[in-house]
Amino acid sequence: MSFSAADHAFMARALQLARRGLYSTSPNPRVGCVIVRDGRVIGEGWHERAGLPHAEVEALNAIVGAGEAAKGATVYVTLEPCSHFGRTPPCADALIAAGIARLVVAMQDPNPLVAGQGLARLAAAGIEVASGLLGADATELNIGFVSRMTRGRPWLRLKVAASLDGKTALNNGVSQWITGPEARLDAHAWRARSCAVLTGIGTVRDDNPRLTVREVQTTRQPLKVVIDSRLETPPDAAVLEGGKVLIAAAQDHGARAAALQGRGAEIALLPNAQGKVALDDLLRELGRRGINEVLAEAGTRLNGSLLREGCVDELLIYQAPMLIGDAARGMFGLAELAELSGVTRLDIIERRAVGADFRIRAVLREADDHRDFPGRGLLINLLRIAHIAGLAGISAVVLAGAGGARNWGAVMLISGLGIVALDAWANPFYFRQAKGIGTLLKVALVLLLVAWEAGRLPLFWFVLAFSVALSHAPGRLRHRGLF
Numbered sequence: 135m136s137f138s139a140a141d142h143a144f145m146a147r148a149l150q151l152a153r154r155g156l157y158s159t160s161p162n163p164r165v166g167c168v169i170v171r172d173g174r175v176i177g178e179g180w181h182e183r184a185g186l187p188h189a190e191v192e193a194l195n196a197i198v199g200a201g202e203a204a205k206g207a208t209v210y211v212t213l214e215p216c217s218h219f220g221r222t223p224p225c226a227d228a229l230i231a232a233g234i235a236r237l238v239v240a241m242q243d244p245n246p247l248v249a250g251q252g253l254a255r256l257a258a259a260g261i262e263v264a265s266g267l268l269g270a271d272a273t274e275l276n277i278g279f280v281s282r283m284t285r286g287r288p289w290l291r292l293k294v295a296a297s298l299d300g301k302t303a304l305n306n307g308v309s310q311w312i313t314g315p316e317a318r319l320d321a322h323a324w325r326a327r328s329c330a331v332l333t334g335i336g337t338v339r340d341d342n343p344r345l346t347v348r349e350v351q352t353t354r355q356p357l358k359v360v361i362d363s364r365l366e367t368p369p370d371a372a373v374l375e376g377g378k379v380l381i382a383a384a385q386d387h388g389a390r391a392a393a394l395q396g397r398g399a400e401i402a403l404l405p406n407a408q409g410k411v412a413l414d415d416l417l418r419e420l421g422r423r424g425i426n427e428v429l430a431e432a433g434t435r436l437n438g439s440l441l442r443e444g445c446v447d448e449l450l451i452y453q454a455p456m457l458i459g460d461a462a463r464g465m466f467g468l469a470e471l472a473e474l475s476g477v478t479r480l481d482i483i484e485r486r487a488v489g490a491d492f493r494i495r496a497v498l499r500e501a502d503d504h505r506d507f508p509g510r511g512l513l514i515n516l517l518r519i520a521h522i523a524g525l526a527g528i529s530a531v532v533l534a535g536a537g538g539a540r541n542w543g544a545v546m547l548i549s550g551l552g553i554v555a556l557d558a559w560a561n562p563f564y565f566r567q568a569k570g571i572g573t574l575l576k577v578a579l580v581l582l583l584v585a586w587e588a589g590r591l592p593l594f595w596f597v598l599a600f601s602v603a604l605s606h607a608p609g610r611l612r613h614r615g616l617f
């Protein structure tokens with residue numbers, strides 16, 4: 135689907151409006167909307183808070199002179215309009231009633247109650263519908279909502295403040311402050327956009343943190359979650375001030391539980407087989423409570439457990455220009471490895487300077503395939519077989535000096551694009567990673583070959599050698615997703 139430069143500009147504006155709800159919309163998604171007629175913006179809106187009108191309705195209401203004004207207009211929304219009755223009536227119906235001519239959305243709503251039905255309803259009413267404009271930005275803006283809708287658990291972002299040599303605290307537990315004031319301010323903005331901030335009992339004991347948003351203006355404080363198997367949080371801990379605390383424990387220590395409940399804390403008993411808190415169960419519980427994004431700010435031990443148990447989706451690492459030395463505490467408390475093949479692989483999605491420090495954001499390779507459906511793996515494997523068959527077919531006809539390379543090229547191309555589409559659907563960061571770029575490069579080479587037609591041996595052998603080299607590249611390259 136092709137979009138004009140004006141389409142891009144209006145959707146970029148809608149995303150800008152959606153970002154105004156960064157700290158307030160949860161459990162709802164952040165959504166912005168722009169209504170355009172005759173090339174002019176006639177209405178804008180964004181979703182501010184659950185229970186208040188959705189962005190589309192806000193934008194319709196904002197049109198000066200309302201009434202017939204939206205007739206024939208184009209509407210840009212960052213998320214598919216809803217088609218069901220929730221706290222507010224369906225936005226799809228409001229847009230149909232307003233008589234709009236065209237709807238452009240950045241992404242489909244992953245909410246199973248909507249999932250394409252909003253677009254279908256608008257298309258059935260004769261409205262021209264287009265989807266996918268700036269979809270990656272919209273997905274990233276609502277990564278927590280997408281995660282909760284598709285996996286039933288929030289997106290967990292693990293924040294660490296470390297020295298350049300990867301140390302997070304002295305051995306005596308002192309860690310304040312490793313990063314500078316700009317990085318700490320930035321971290322408060324990440325807290326503010328999170329529905330929950332999570333830490334471990336070790337950090338509560340050593341740092342006595344408040345876990346509140348203080349440096350950034352917000353109307354909402356996140357839920358504070360403490361992982362504390364034996365309910366050892368001191369009843370006078372700063373984290374308990376102001377309430378909104380959930381303590382996840384593994385055992386019910388009657389008197390201690392009563393003291394903490396007396397301070398307003400809620401206690402959730404979620405034991406695992408080792409007598410600690412079942413971290414995955416905790417994430418599912420948070421998902422049930424409408425928590426979209428979690429910011430974990432814990433010490434080495436809990437960070438390690440979260441990583442090992444597959445609970446981490448993204449790392450947010452601040453690195454300060456200092457060296458603390460090997461004896462200090464590290465970031466993740468991971469077990470020693472005998473071979474490099476066992477390393478945890480990451481894809482860096484952003485790096486930038488914040489004051490004197492560096493901010494690095496990375497996603498976990500294992501965690502980034504976060505959308506799935508039954509049979510996706512089988513489908514990808516069948517497409518891979520077709521892809522290889524296409525390559526073999528081209529080889530055979532070229533070696534035999536026969537025609538038909540184009541047909542085999544088409545098989546290779548269509549199957550390759552199918553693999554890209556399925557991978558990109560599963561992973562919102564796909565096109566920013568080597569994996570996506572590598573596959574696109576390969577597809578482009580096949581296109582070149584098909585355009586060239588058979589018989590041009592040098593190019594054919596080049597493509598063949600390229601594909602074979604990639605297929606036999608060492609594990610490290612394969613992990614980098616280059617094929």
Ligand SMILES: NC(=O)c1ccc[n+]([C@@H]2O[C@H](COP(=O)([O-])OP(=O)(O)OC[C@H]3O[C@@H](n4cnc5c(N)ncnc54)[C@H](OP(=O)(O)O)[C@@H]3O)[C@@H](O)[C@H]2O)c1
Nearest residue numbers: 295302307309334336337363410411432433434435436439
């Ligand atoms: N630089 C930074 O970004 C940063 C951020 C936060 C904290 N820190 C520093 O980190 C230090 C504290 O680190 P820490 O490792 O002692 O504390 P922590 O990671 O905050 O908490 C450790 C505790 O978490 C619990 N835990 C771990 N895995 C668990 C699991 N699967 N289920 C349930 N509970 C689990 C364990 O308690 P149980 O034994 O009771 O189960 C463990 O003692 C402090 O010095 C603090 O200053 C640094």
